[in-house]
Amino acid sequence: MRELNADIQRYIERGDGSSPAASSLNAEARAWLARVQGGTEASALGEEGELSATQRSFVDSIAPLARDAAQRLGVAPEIVVAQAALETGWGTRPIRRADGSDSNNLFSIKAGSSWRGDSTEIMTTEFDGTGMVSQRDSFRAYTDPAAAFEDFTRLISSSPRYREALNAGGDVRAYAQALQRGGYATDPDYVGKLARITAQIQGD
Known part of the structure; x- marks a missing residue:
């Protein structure tokens, strides 16, 4: 519980991308955050x-890039937009560089040992099978959103780990x-989160 409180408190106090986005918190944390902010869980997550x-x-700003990426991945554009919305809190909680500037990392792609581009370190939240764990991780940084979409598309389309995600069409759950x-x-x-946001975008 101490970790949960500290994790959420960092998010509330900083709100600058150096703490985990609300979309990455578990149900308990999201409900608590919503109560603190005086709203519902759904409204906190949008x-x-x-x-x-x-x-x-936010949707309008990335729609052209999402359409191109979606075509290359074989999925509905709304799914790609929803993924970026989920990872960034609809663009309001971007991953930031040390100087406070936007890293343009719209898909929360980490900078592993093979990454040769720019990167930034932030506190994030991962689920280890038993609960929520806060840790410091390195994430990729891009010159602009177009570079982020290009890297994301290349990662999903070329990695054997994500082969089954290709050509899912409008089946967001698959x-x-x-x-x-x-x-x-x-x-x-x-x-569930990605499916709900996709449905919201499609229904607008």
Whole structure:
């Protein structure tokens, strides 16, 4: 519980991408965060109802890039937009560089040993099978959103781990499940979250 409180407190106090986004918190943490912020769990995550002006602006800003990426991956564009929305809190909680600038990492791709580009370190939350664990990780940094989409598309389309996610069409659950099996996300509710946000975007 101490880790949970510390993790959420960092998010509330900083809100700058150096702490985990609300979308990466488990159900208990999200409910607590929603209560603290005076809203519902769903509104804190932006996962139901009509899109707000901020959400619509985010969708519009990345729609062309998402359409290109979706075509190359064989999935519906709304799924790719939803994935970026989930990872960044609809663009309001980007992963930031040490100087505070946006890393443009719209898909929370980590910088492993094989990565040769720029990177930034932040506190993040992972699920280890028993619960939520806070840790410091290195994430890729890009010059602009287009570079992030290009790298994301290349990663998903070329890695054998994510082969089953390709050509999922509009089946967001099949796509998300394949990503999760490949190790893309550790959040046990990743499939449900992505499905809900995709439905929200499609219904707007």
